[in-house]
Amino acid sequence: MIEETKSIELDFNVDEIRKDFPILHQEVNGYPLVYFDNGATSQKPKQVIDAISKYYEEYNSNIHRGVHHLSQIATTAYEKAREEIQSFLNAKELAEIVFTKGTTEGINLVAQSWGRKFLKEGDEVVISAMEHHANIVPWQMLCEEKGAVLKVIPMSQSGELIMEEAKKIIGEKTKIVAVMHVSNALGTINPIQEIIQLAKQVDAITLIDGAQAVPHFMVDVQELDCDFYTFSAHKLLGPTGVGVLYGKKEILEAMPPWQGGGDMIKDVSFEKTTYADVPLKFEAGTPNIAGCIVMAEAIRYWKSLNHEHVKVYEDALFSYAVEKLSEIEGMRFIGTAKEKVAVISFLIDGLHPYDVGFILDKYGVALRTGHHCAQPVMDFYGIPGTLRASFSFYNTFAEIDQMVDAIHKAKKMLS
Amino acid sequence: MSIASKEAEIVEEFSMFDDWTGKYEYLIDLGRSLPLIDESLKNEDHLIKGCQSQVWLDASIDEGKLKFKGDSDAQIPKGIVSLLVRVMSDESPEEIVNTELRFIDEIGLKEHLSPTRANGLVSMVKQMKMYALAYQHK
Numbered sequence: 010m011i012e013e014t015k016s017i018e019l020d021f022n023v024d025e026i027r028k029d030f031p032i033l034h035q036e037v038n039g040y041p042l043v044y045f046d047n048g049a050t051s052q053k054p055k056q057v058i059d060a061i062s063k064y065y066e067e068y069n070s071n072i073h074r075g076v077h078h079l080s081q082i083a084t085t086a087y088e089k090a091r092e093e094i095q096s097f098l099n100a101k102e103l104a105e106i107v108f109t110k111g112t113t114e115g116i117n118l119v120a121q122s123w124g125r126k127f128l129k130e131g132d133e134v135v136i137s138a139m140e141h142h143a144n145i146v147p148w149q150m151l152c153e154e155k156g157a158v159l160k161v162i163p164m165s166q167s168g169e170l171i172m173e174e175a176k177k178i179i180g181e182k183t184k185i186v187a188v189m190h191v192s193n194a195l196g197t198i199n200p201i202q203e204i205i206q207l208a209k210q211v212d213a214i215t216l217i218d219g220a221q222a223v224p225h226f227m228v229d230v231q232e233l234d235c236d237f238y239t240f241s242a243h244k245l246l247g248p249t250g251v252g253v254l255y256g257k258k259e260i261l262e263a264m265p266p267w268q269g270g271g272d273m274i275k276d277v278s279f280e281k282t283t284y285a286d287v288p289l290k291f292e293a294g295t296p297n298i299a300g301c302i303v304m305a306e307a308i309r310y311w312k313s314l315n316h317e318h319v320k321v322y323e324d325a326l327f328s329y330a331v332e333k334l335s336e337i338e339g340m341r342f343i344g345t346a347k348e349k350v351a352v353i354s355f356l357i358d359g360l361h362p363y364d365v366g367f368i369l370d371k372y373g374v375a376l377r378t379g380h381h382c383a384q385p386v387m388d389f390y391g392i393p394g395t396l397r398a399s400f401s402f403y404n405t406f407a408e409i410d411q412m413v414d415a416i417h418k419a420k421k422m423l424s
Numbered sequence: 425m426s427i428a429s430k431e432a433e434i435v436e437e438f439s440m441f442d443d444w445t446g447k448y449e450y451l452i453d454l455g456r457s458l459p460l461i462d463e464s465l466k467n468e469d470h471l472i473k474g475c476q477s478q479v480w481l482d483a484s485i486d487e488g489k490l491k492f493k494g495d496s497d498a499q500i501p502k503g504i505v506s507l508l509v510r511v512m513s514d515e516s517p518e519e520i521v522n523t524e525l526r527f528i529d530e531i532g533l534k535e536h537l538s539p540t541r542a543n544g545l546v547s548m549v550k551q552m553k554m555y556a557l558a559y560q561h562k
Contacts, residue, residue, distance in 0.1 A: 038444075361498035363476045371444060379476050393477065393497065422449055423499055 023322070027403050029054040029310075040373030043408040048193050048352055048399030049377050050243045051224060053307070057246055060306040064299045072298055073272060087298055090305035091288075097308050098238065098255050099229040105261065107254040107288040108301050112220040113143040115239030115254035116187070118291060119216055120147035122267040123185075123260065130156035133182040135213070137162040137170055137199070138389060139192045142382045144218045148187060162188070162204075164389065168195040168344035176207060183213040190222035194383040194397070195344025196352030198222075205235050214260065220244055224401065225323065225350040227316060230255050242300065247307030251300030254291075261287040268293040319402045326400045326409065327351040333413045337420070343395050351400035354381075357420060362396045365419045369396075372415035427519055430511045431527035438531035447532060448500065455502035458509060461493040472551055475544035477501050483555035489514045490556055504528075504536060504545055512552050520556035525549060 027033055030052050035042050044052060064086075070079035072087050094106050109115045128134070134148045138161050152159045160183070162175045170188075179186055186208040191198050201217055208215045216237035219228055223240045230238050237260075241252040256264075266273055266284050270293035275283040284290050330353055334340050339358035356362060366378035379394040380387045387394055398412065441447045461470065461482045472479040477498030484491050492509040496502040511527065512520055528536060528545065536545045 361477050363498045364500050367500055368448070422445065423452065 023403065023405055026314075027405075029056065030403055031055060031058070033403065037373040037375075038371050041408075041411065043374040043404075043411050045398040045400060045404065045408070045412065046375045046377045047224070047401040047404075048221060048244075048381075048397060050249065051246050051401055052403065053246055053248070054310050056310050057248070057303055057307045060303045061248065061299055064302055069299070071295055083298060083302075086302045087296075090301045093305040093308055094253055097227075097312070098253075099231050100255055101231060102258050104287045105255055105258050107256060107261070107291045108296055109239070109252045109254050110250055110297070111241040111243070111252035112218060112239045113241075115237075115252060116143055116216065116218065117147045118254055118267050119185075119187075119237055119256070120151045122264045122291070123214075124148075124151040124155070126263075126265050128152075128155045128157050128184055131182065132157045132184045133160050133180070134158070135160045135162065135179055135183050135186040135188075135208075137188045138164040139168065139170070139195060139197065139199075139383065139386050140187075140189055141193055141218065141220070142384070144187055144189060144216075145385070157184075158182070164386075167346055168192065168197045168386075169346045170197075170199055170204075172200065172203060175204060179204075179207045179211060179213065181211055183208065183211050185214050185216060187216040187218070189218040189220075190228070191219075191225065191350050192344065192383075192386075193221045193352070193399075194354055194381040194386045194395070195346065196349040196354070196399075197344060197346040198348040198350060201235070202233060205233060209234075221350065221352075226320065236260055242304035242307060245304075245307055246311055247304040248297075248300050251297045251304050253304075256287075258287065261291070264291075266290050266293075270294045272296075314402065322402055323351040323400060326404055326406065327353070329406055330398060330400070330409045330412075333409060334416075337413070337416060339420075343390055343392070352397065353399075354395040354397045356392060356395055357416070360420070360423050362394050364423050365416065366396055368419035368422055369412070369415045372411070372418065374412045374415045376412070425514075427511055427515055427523050427525075431525065431530075434507060434511070434527050435530045444532070448503075451503035451507070451533075452499045453503075454510075455496075455499055455504075455506045458495065458502060458506035459491075459493045459513075461495045466495065472544050472547050474547040475501060479505060479544060479548060481505070481548065481551050481555075483552070483559070485517075485559050485562075488516055490517060490520060490559060492552060492555075501544070504533075505548060508545075508548055508552065517556040517560035521553055521560060 032052050068079050068082040070083040072084040091106050095103050134152055134157055136148055148159055160178050162178055163171050165171055188204055190201055205215045214236040217235045219238050219240040224245045236257050238255040243249040273285050273290050273293040275285055341356045343354040362378040366376055369376055377397045438447055461480050465482050466480050470480040470482050472481055477496050479496045479501050481494045492513045494505040494509055496505055
């Protein structure tokens with residue numbers, strides 16, 4: 010497996026790339042850190058970390074209304090970041106890029122702004138059985154408020170959505186279909202293009218949770234033709250506390266403002282206040298200026314990599330890990346879809362994931378354990394949670410060996 | 425035997441191990457002798473919140489002394505419960521309510537005192553004290 014990869018002549022050298030990530034070069038409990046929790050958050054290259062310092066050291070200033078020098082620089086950098094993200098997603102218009110705190114906030118924004126205005130009693134909201142709580146709870150709250158009905162596209166044992174059922178569930182009463190592009194718990198890549206087409210047939214709008222997709226492949230929102238797409242910077246080499254909601258301009262324009270305050274207004278008086286155009290209409294208050302600027306830096310770094318080679322490398326890591334893990338007695342993989350990103354959720358017969366994860370940490374291996382904010386998925390499989398190894402392009406085969414070795418030791422201790 | 429002397433006993437037992445592997449193997453082993461809660465009591469009322477695994481706890485009183493029983497579906501939390509039960513069982517409600525447990529830190533398992541560990545040790549101790557408080561006022 011490793012020989013195959015070498016022969017492809019990858020355009021990037023993982024050891025060189027790892028030099029860009031200072032945090033990876035440390036020991037945990039006397040062992041080299043093996044960071045396999047990228048699904049929770051990714052590590053940041055020095056370029057991104059330096060960009061944060063540079064912002065605060067050189068041109069920090071509040072944006073949009075200052076006439077002075079620093080404010081001009083900050084505003085230019087901030088709006089340039091918005092352009093970079095428009096290009097990153099291939100959005101038709103700049104106004105379609107709304108800065109948010111992250112994916113969760115993006116979904117809540119749509120649920121509360123679009124939802125409150127356009128959802129009526131008896132309408133249906135369709136989500137899937139594998140959603141992260143962020144794409145379940147805002148809709149539950151909305152449906153409860155409006156007397157709307159939440160419908161769920163079921164999944165199979167392999168962790169794939171049952172499209173035959175989706176076709177029955179997405180119907181005349183459906184007003185919005187909100188589905189994750191990639192499952193954080195299972196790694197499944199969902200057939201969202203097909204889902205978006207089903208939604209269009211019934212004039213329903215679509216929201217795609219792209220949090221776990223953008224770290225692994227490029228996304229073209231015009232090609233997808235979804236109405237909303239959300240993601241967080243921190244899973245894509247960027248800082249926490251910032252993300253993007255893409256929305257088609259006509260829809261954003263039709264939506265009422267969400268949070269009120271400065272920046273989202275045109276004129277304010279006690280008699281009447283008028284609102285700014287999109288996207289500013291949805292960006293009340295001083296934003297995470299550094300976050301937005303640095304998010305663009307992270308995306309620049311990501312774009313500088315050869316994505317075809319990244320995919321080959323991640324697929325190779327994934328295959329190698331599956332091969333090595335399969336050799337462990339009692340190994341049970343949770344989520345075995347045909348189309349997956351480099352995420353492996355697993356259990357070992359008779360062992361609680363918490364116990365295994367705890368001991369793995371003692372050997373420097375960072376996996377995530379638990380329900381991964383997808384309790385319905387765990388309930389579906391009848392399990393308390395899983396151990397999840399989520400890889401990034403800066404992980405190595407040697408790290409997988411270290412993990413497998415640690416699992417053997419954990420098994421010995423727990424049996 | 426007082427809580428303090430039981431704590432001292434545990435500290436001495438754990439001092440025989442130099443490294444974490446020995447300590448945890450011992451802890452896991454101790455978990456196997458935990459007085460088990462009745463299966464019928466493994467319900468929402470007896471579940472300790474704040475644990476990533478399921479931990480159940482029950483208390484009863486006998487001649488003025490509290491007796492604890494518990495269980496967990498994970499081995500390390502079960503080991504911790506067994507230590508707590510060993511220390512806190514056969515004590516009066518007053519003793520339990522007023523005790524400040526020191527042994528967890530002293531046996532080198534300080535990491536379990538952190539609330540982010542999702543093992544609910546703090547919650548377990550709290551629940552034991554709640555039981556004691558309830559029995560104190562009966």
